[in-house]
Every structure is written in structure tokens, then in C-alpha cells.
Amino acid sequence: MSNPSLLILAGDGIGPEVMTEVRKVIDWYGANRDLAFDVSEDLVGGAAYDAHGVPLTDATMAKAQEVDAVLLGAVGGPKYDDLDFSVKPERGLLRLRKEMDLFANLRPAQCFDALADFSSLKADIVGGLDIMIVRELTSGVYFGEPRGIHKEGNERVGINTQRYTESEIARVARSAFELARKRDNKVCSMEKANVMESGVLWRDVVNEIHQAEYSDVELSHMYADNGAMQLVRAPKQFDVIVTDNLFGDILSDCAAMLTGSLGMLPSASLGLPMSNGRPKAMYEPVHGSAPDITGQGKANPIACILSFAMALRYSFDQGDEATRLEDAIEGVLADGLRTPDLMGPEDGSPISTVEMGDAIVAKLTASL
Ligand code: IPM
Ligand code: MG
Numbered sequence: 001m002s003n004p005s006l007l008i009l010a011g012d013g014i015g016p017e018v019m020t021e022v023r024k025v026i027d028w029y030g031a032n033r034d035l036a037f038d039v040s041e042d043l044v045g046g047a048a049y050d051a052h053g054v055p056l057t058d059a060t061m062a063k064a065q066e067v068d069a070v071l072l073g074a075v076g077g078p079k080y081d082d083l084d085f086s087v088k089p090e091r092g093l094l095r096l097r098k099e100m101d102l103f104a105n106l107r108p109a110q111c112f113d114a115l116a117d118f119s120s121l122k123a124d125i126v127g128g129l130d131i132m133i134v135r136e137l138t139s140g141v142y143f144g145e146p147r148g149i150h151k152e153g154n155e156r157v158g159i160n161t162q163r164y165t166e167s168e169i170a171r172v173a174r175s176a177f178e179l180a181r182k183r184d185n186k187v188c189s190m191e192k193a194n195v196m197e198s199g200v201l202w203r204d205v206v207n208e209i210h211q212a213e214y215s216d217v218e219l220s221h222m223y224a225d226n227g228a229m230q231l232v233r234a235p236k237q238f239d240v241i242v243t244d245n246l247f248g249d250i251l252s253d254c255a256a257m258l259t260g261s262l263g264m265l266p267s268a269s270l271g272l273p274m275s276n277g278r279p280k281a282m283y284e285p286v287h288g289s290a291p292d293i294t295g296q297g298k299a300n301p302i303a304c305i306l307s308f309a310m311a312l313r314y315s316f317d318q319g320d321e322a323t324r325l326e327d328a329i330e331g332v333l334a335d336g337l338r339t340p341d342l343m344g345p346e347d348g349s350p351i352s353t354v355e356m357g358d359a360i361v362a363k364l365t366a367s368l
Contacts, residue, residue: 015073
């Protein structure tokens with residue numbers, strides 16, 4: 001049997017530097033755990049725009065459709081701020097999500113014990129936190145039509161459309177219920193049914209799927225603004241949160257910060273099963289391209305490495321190896337090693353991106 005295939009799209013900003021550390025981890029699994037991958041690399045975002053004039057070429061899109069999983073770094077940067085909307089770096093990422101039909105975006109927010117004191121919330125509020133945000137990723141206001149900026153009389157009007165079909169809501173709701181059954185069996189669905197018809201439909205469909213297929217799972221509903229408040233007030237009340245594309249974008253950044261740093265949060269974007277039984281999948285850190293620290297060795301590679309751990313778990317049925325990697329990261333943090341994003345001004349001296357990657361690989365080796 002041939003090795004599973006991975007397409008690495010490192011992208012822009014800190015994407016390439018954090019991905020270099022992920023490569024070390026991938027190579028470690030090939031050398032030590034009989035888990036070799038066929039890895040190819042290509043361009044996305046501003047890097048693709050610079051080379052080809054588009055943020056994702058058709059050839060790269062076709063490759064992404066063929067591999068077992070895509071690993072993505074980050075896209076975007078100030079250099080591209082004035083580009084036409086249609087060729088902005090972010091469009092490359094959105095095209096991948098849409099054309100691979102990656103409708104379920106899993107964003108786990110776990111607080112490692114060693115970082116509980118570093119969260120902007122009190123340690124007892126975040127200690128032991130383990131929640132999973134399931135964000136709908138291929139519809140809603142990100143893709144709804146009509147959209148655009150046009151002239152009405154003598155002023156401009158900007159339009160985006162929040163649009164959800166029943167089947168789009170149903171399939172992401174099922175993903176959330178399935179995940180909950182493997183966790184604490186609780187789902188909280190978030191929308192704004194008080195002001196949006198799409199939110200009313202969202203709530204209805206989630207209730208229907210729950211009643212028909214998942215009545216064993218505990219279901220609650222919350223308006224998304226209250227959800228944001230509850231996430232910072234008492235985040236441990238949640239197990240799985242399911243929400244739409246835009247609310248999920250915002251709520252997941254909020255949840256990320258509970259864990260200490262945006263540099264800690266991985267994500268998996270999953271679609272339907274392919275002919276080999278594996279889901280269509282792309283794995284990426286939740287953080288962006290961080291142009292302010294690019295190229296300075298300050299980036300935290302952990303979110304991207306944890307994203308590879310999610311690939312081991314969700315694409316390659318290697319849950320034990322995913323846990324080994326997560327434990328290695330926990331061990332490195334427990335040893336007190338920190339990139340600058342995980343330190344206060346008085347916390348001693350930080351280690352670099354490369355040193356963090358090396359420390360994680362050394363912990364993996366120590367685990368054998
Ligand atoms: C995310 C990011 C993206 C999004 C951007 C880069 C398009 O913020 O993955 O959360 O808005 O979805
Ligand atoms: Mg975001």
C-alpha cells in the first residue's frame with residue numbers, strides 16, 4: 001500500500017516558519033513510527049498571487065482534491081491589502097474550503113495546565129477547559145449572494161447575504177452531535193434567532209435533527225452574543241458548540257484566547273468521505289499570518305503542530321499517535337519552555353520557533 005498523501009500549503013507570513021516545524025514532526029513519524037507520508041508542497045494566498053497572479057491556481061486546487069489531507073499555514077498580509085477582492089490571499093483559502101466542501105470546521109479550545117496562569121481569565125475559570133467549537137464553513141454570509149458594493153443614488157451600498165439551507169444546517173448539526181457522543185454528550189447551538197430568520201431556521205433544523213436522530217445528546221440553544229459572554233464568564237459550561245460561519249469565526253477567536261494564546265489553537269475542516277473512506281480534510285492553525293512578527297523566530301508553531309495531530313486523529317485513524325503528540329506538547333510546556341506569545345514581560349527569556357519545534361521532537365523521541 002502506498003503512503004497517505006499530504007499537501008502542504010504554507011502560505012504567507014509566519015505560515016512557512018511554523019510549517020517548517022511541522023515538517024520535522026511529520027518526518028519524525030516516518031522515521032520512528034512507521035507512519036510515512038508522501039508530502040508535496042505548493043503555494044496559496046499572497047505567495048501564490050506573487051507567483052501566478054491568483055491566490056490559488058486551478059492546478060493547486062486539483063491537487064488539494066486528490067490528496068488524503070491538506071495542511072495549511074496562514075494567508076494574507078498588509079502587502080496585499082489594496083488588491084481587488086477577487087484575488088485577495090483570503091480568497092485562496094475560501095476557495096479551498098468551498099470547492100472541497102469542508103462544511104464542518106472543528107476548533108477545539110483546550111487549556112493546557114501549564115498555561116492556565118497565562119490566560120487572560122483566572123486560572124480556575126479556564127483550568128482543565130476542553131471545548132469544541134464546530135463552525136459551519138462553506139455557507140452563510142461568507143458565500144451568500146447577492147454580495148458586493150454598488151451605487152444607489154449618490155452613495156455606495158455594501159451588501160452581503162446570510163443564507164442557509166436546511167441541508168447545510170442539518171449536516172453540520174450531525175457533525176456536532178456525533179462529536180458530542182464521543183465527548184461529554186452536550187451540544188449548545190448558537191445563532192441570533194431573535195433578529196435573523198436564518199437563525200430561526202437554524203434553531204428549527206437543529207431541533208429536528210436532535211429529535212429524530214440524537215435525542216440521547218443534551219441540547220441547548222443560546223443567542224450568539226450571550227454565547228460570547230458565557231464563553232468568557234464560565235467557559236467550562238460548554239462541551240460542543242455548533243454555530244454558523246461568521247459567528248463561529250468570532251467565537252472561536254474568543255475561545256482561543258481562553259487557552260492563553262491564539263498560537264495554541266488548531267483546527268480541522270472536514271467534508272464528506274472520499275472513495276477511500278477518509279473525509280475530505282484540511283488542517284490549519286486558527287491564527288493568521290501575523291505579519292508583525294514574521295521572520296523573527298517569534299512565531300509559536302504549536303497550533304500548526306496540533307493541527308497535524310488532528311490530521312493523525314481525523315484523517316489517518318491514529319488517535320494514539322495524536323495523543324502522543326499532544327502529550328509531547330504538554331510536556332514541553334510543563335518544562336517551562338515558551339515562545340514569546342506565551343510569556344509576560346517578567347517571565348524570563350522565550351525560545352524561538354525552531355527551538356520549540358526541536359523541543360517537541362525531542363519529547364516525542366523521549367516517549368518511545
Ligand atoms: C479563520 C480566518 C479566516 C476566516 C480568514 C483568514 C479568511 O479568520 O479561519 O478564522 O475568516 O474564516
Ligand atoms: Mg478567524
